[in-house]
Amino acid sequence: xxxxxxxxxxxxVQEGDSTNFTCSFPSSNxxxxxxxxxxxxxxxxxxxxxxxxxxxxxxxRISATLNTKEGYSYLYIKGSQPEDSATYLCxxxxxxxxxxxxxxxxxx
Amino acid sequence: DTAVSQTPKxxxxxxxxxxxxxxxxxxxxxTMYWYKQDSKKFLKIMxxxxxxELIINETVPNRFSPKSPDKAHLNLHINSLExxxxxxxxxxxxxxxxxxxxxxxxxxxxxxxxxxxxx
Numbered sequence: 043x044x045x046x047x048x049x050x051x052x053x054x055v056q057e058g059d060s061t062n063f064t065c066s067f068p069s070s071n072x073x074x075x076x077x078x079x080x081x082x083x084x085x086x087x088x089x090x091x092x093x094x095x096x097x098x099x100x101x102x103r104i105s106a107t108l109n110t111k112e113g114y115s116y117l118y119i120k121g122s123q124p125e126d127s128a129t130y131l132c133x134x135x136x137x138x139x140x141x142x143x144x145x146x147x148x149x150x
Numbered sequence: 151d152t153a154v155s156q157t158p159k160x161x162x163x164x165x166x167x168x169x170x171x172x173x174x175x176x177x178x179x180x181t182m183y184w185y186k187q188d189s190k191k192f193l194k195i196m197x198x199x200x201x202x203e204l205i206i207n208e209t210v211p212n213r214f215s216p217k218s219p220d221k222a223h224l225n226l227h228i229n230s231l232e233x234x235x236x237x238x239x240x241x242x243x244x245x246x247x248x249x250x251x252x253x254x255x256x257x258x259x260x261x262x263x264x265x266x267x268x269x
Contacts, residue, residue, distance in 0.1 A: 073248060076257055085240065086193070088257030131193070135248045135256075138183065138195035138206065 046134045048141035055122050056149050062118040063144040065132030069113030074135040077106055077117055080143065081128045089117075089130075122148040153177050156241050156261040163231055164269055171226045171264045173241030181205075181247045182224035183258065184216060187238040199224050200247040231268045238263045 047066045055061050067075060074093045078086035090099045092108040092115055099106050103120045119126055129143040154175045163169050175182060183206075184196040197216040198206035204216070213229045228235060241261040248256055 074256065078258075085260035085262055086258075088259070091255040091257050129191075133193075133258075138198065138248070140185075140193040142190070142192055 046132060046139045046141040048130075048132060048144050050144060051142065052145040052147070054147045054149065057122060057124060059122050059148075060118070060120045061122055061146065062116050063130065063146075065115045065117070065141055067113050067115075067132070067134040067139075068136070069110060071136065072110040075108060075115050076133040076135060077115070078131040078133065079128045080131055086131060117144075119146070122146070124148045124150050152262075154241060154243055154259050154261040156239075156264050158264060159262060160265050160267075162267045162269065165231055165233060167231050168227070168229045169231060169266070170228070171239055171241075171266070173224050173226070173261055175222055175241075175243040175259070177243060177245075177259060178222075179243040179245050179259075180221060181244045182218065182221070183242040183244075184224065184226050185240040185242065186210075187240060187263070189237070193240065197224075197226075198247075205247060228266075231266075233268050236266055236268045238265050240264075 049064050077089040080086040090106045095110040097108040105118045108115045127148045129145045131143045133140045157172045181200045183198045185193045196210050199218045201221050202218045215227045218224045240263045242258040244256050244258045246256050
């Protein structure tokens with residue numbers, strides 16, 4: 043992996059569904075990976091800073107894991123709510139490269 | 151109090167003009183960044199300053215020049231504006247230079263963005 047890639051590009055789920063998405067990044071000489079939540083007409087807001095292989099972080103219903111050896115991070119949302127609708131960005135901090143984001147829409 | 155502020159929020163100008171966008175952070179952070187959100191909505195790093203010193207300078211036209219009078223401010227000057235410069239520009243700050251943050255949380259705090267339209 044040479045670029046920071048996020049999948050899927052967009053996701054539509056029903057309220058109450060759990061969901062997850064992926065960020066893939068170059069696996070050499072890792073510094074950190076950040077996850078950001080970006081609501082329409084607002085600025086990106088930090089969710090997690092992941093620094094160590096095997097990191098698992100949790101904030102309410104949202105959690106993230108990190109595998110630096112294989113170059114991926116997962117973001118999980120349990121029991122999605124309409125207010126979770128946003129674009130979720132990951133950033134590979136070695137060179138400040140952001141992925142294109144996963145746009146999540148949660149339908150009531 | 152706004153943590154990272156940018157002015158102006160909107161900027162409409164003619165091709166060929168010179169303009170500036172200002173950014174200020176009141177978080178006491180050492181590092182500041184400028185990003186451009188391109189037409190595909192990607193955030194792309196342009197510059198990063200740590201304590202008034204340039205540490206990241208991506209391949210951007212030299213018409214773009216950052217200036218950091220002190221560590222709380224990072225302004226972006228753009229000379230001879232072109233149509234392709236139209237975009238949303240985001241300023242951000244973090245406590246440390248990310249390369250030196252080690253295991254510490256070093257998330258970035260973003261400003262509200264400046265929408266630049268070049269006519």
